[in-house]
Amino acid sequence: MSNNRYAVVLAAGQGTRMKSKLYKVLHPVCGKPMVEHVVDQLQQIGLSEIVTVVGHGAEVVKAQLQGKSEFVLQNEQLGTAHAVMQASDLLKNESGTTLVVCGDTPLLTKETLQSLLDHHGKQEAKVTVLTASAFDPTGYGRVVRTTSGDLQKIVEHKDATEQEREICEINTGTYCFDNEALFQALEQVSNDNVQGEYYLPDVIEILQQAGEKVTAFMTQNFDETMGVNDRYALSQAEAIMRARIAKKHMLQGVTIVDPENTYIDSNVFIGQDTIIYPGTVLKGNVEIGEECTIGPNSEISNCKIGNHTDIRHSVATDSEIGSDVAIGPFAHIRPSSSISDDVKIGNFVEVKKASFGKGSKASHLSYIGDSSVGQSVNIGCGTITVNYDGKNKYKTVIEDNAFIGCNSNLIAPVTIGTGAYVAAGSTITDDVPADALSIGRARQVNKEEYAKKIKE
Known part of the structure; x- marks a missing residue:
């Protein structure tokens, strides 16, 4: 088996349940579009190529991911199998392993994706499904197993019987395929179902009938597999990601007094022994040095800040701030400002x-x-x-x-x-x-x- 690894990211849907002019996969979680979270994690596991399937908002999605992925267009959204088929020209003749990941799963980590790949390789399977146990599986495809525990089939919620709907193990929508087997099986998928769509899980049944080995790998962290389909789920993903980011900073020597009321984007760097007080919002590309005090109630966007600097009850945007600086309370540092060391910008001072x-x-x-x-x-x-x-x-x-x-x-x-x-x-x-x-x-x-x- 070839060691080449590929990924197909499904990002063509409009996301009508988001009720937004912004395409679903571009909705941000902790300052970064959902689909970019997915692609950034994929980039860290040594793939030969990442292909993103775009549709609604194609040009905007491509601009966001430029340089991180190749792209194929799905003009009509006819289901997940149809979406993967759009990558056929780029991948169907390649040997190796292909991950298929949804662009609305921003909490997936490189560790889980790597574990899925490892399990798939160890089992020498043609397909491995990433599954999880859901407290409320409503809306998810159910994983049906045989009495011996082997994967029997995956059935979509709309097509499931009452007995099948009681199953809590769900299909997360993330898969590992033998690449050649995947594209051969895709040509046999039909749309004979309630929705009239081409479902990617049907590939599993096709490969089973051909006598190929199919497996399932259950992750212990359901939260990580969460698909975001509406604003409520978006808020849940944001809260989980925010807690994850805060924990990372605290383990690296940053004091965050109240993590639940502190908002730190994914691209933020904070030096050791800096204290972040409640109500603070750190947005975009922020770099904060050591032994600073930020907050309470400060908003900092795209700024570089030196060491031993205090910013209290203030706003700073697109600027550079040196070391041993005191800003606030109630100061406003507007874009394109440069504040050198040992400067004081006091209360109700605006700098532009x-x-x-x-x-x-x-x-x-x-x-x-x-x-x-x-x-x-x-x-x-x-x-x-x-x-x-x-x-x-x-x-x-x-x-x-x-x-x-x-x-x-x-x-x-x-x-x-x-x-x-x-x-x-x-x-x-x-x-x-x-x-x-x-x-x-x-x-x-x-x-x-x-x-x-x-x-x-």
Whole structure:
């Protein structure tokens, strides 16, 4: 028998029960589309080729999996056997073993898939079915065994008798086939059933009648085999995956104070001795260093964060944040920002497309957008970089060691020179030279007794 291994991923269905414009297999679980979870696990078990069967939303699915899989198109969804047949041109002449996996089973792990392959090879079978014991098997195909425990047949729920529906061992929809036997048997599958579809499990009966060996391998973890067909099942898969991700991080030295109320996507990396407090959401490609404190109630998306940084009650997106940084509470780091080491971004400070040099501070109530802030700059409370004239955005440059007084408006484009001071309450429209003091406010006038006259 050839050692070549292949996989066919079934991802052509629209998923009408999801009641969504988004195609079923593209619904995310912990930040990654279901079908991508499946393909990523398959990639880790040494396959010669992965073929994904696409149909509804074909171009979107292909774009999501580009570089990870080959693709074939199922124009009409006429059943699982018909779907696998679409891979015939790519695989039918190959020798070896083929896994068939549904694209809506995001919880399957490489360990289970490898165990299925190992069992199949050891048994020298033509087909091995991955089964599980379900507390509520409604809707699943039932695994019917002989009195000696051998696999007799698989019957779909709609076609099962009342006695067969009482069986709790279910077909998970994942199979291992001898590749040549698979495609030969597929040509004999008929659609003589309640649904008028071509069922892949019928291949088992065809091979049995030909005297070939068929086996079943039961996984002990039913949750892993869960197929997601509606939003409720999606939420269950999300909860299981979230717990799995949290456990992985905790075993690697991360403290997650309340895992059930912490939301960490699958691509997140967290360094040792970092503490994640409840209500925290880590989305997309997030990398967090060691000994950080994140949360409570912080949302971080696609950010790289250094060591010893604290982010409390804040939002950060598509940005880089250095080490020994303090952010929050209630700060907003918007996309394309770069925060260097030892920076403080305090409460109610918004930063957008701006860089902060080492040791600079904007401690409270400021908007710093389209700006370059140097090292050891102090930005006073209420400072605004006025970057937008209603049509175009302009840049503000604040050089090293500058001091911006409270309630200052810096009208871009403008440069505040090295070591310069801007007096509190100033509106700055022209560049400020290095080491200068700039005052841009009206001179104070006191009108004696005037308030008294107004009151009278």
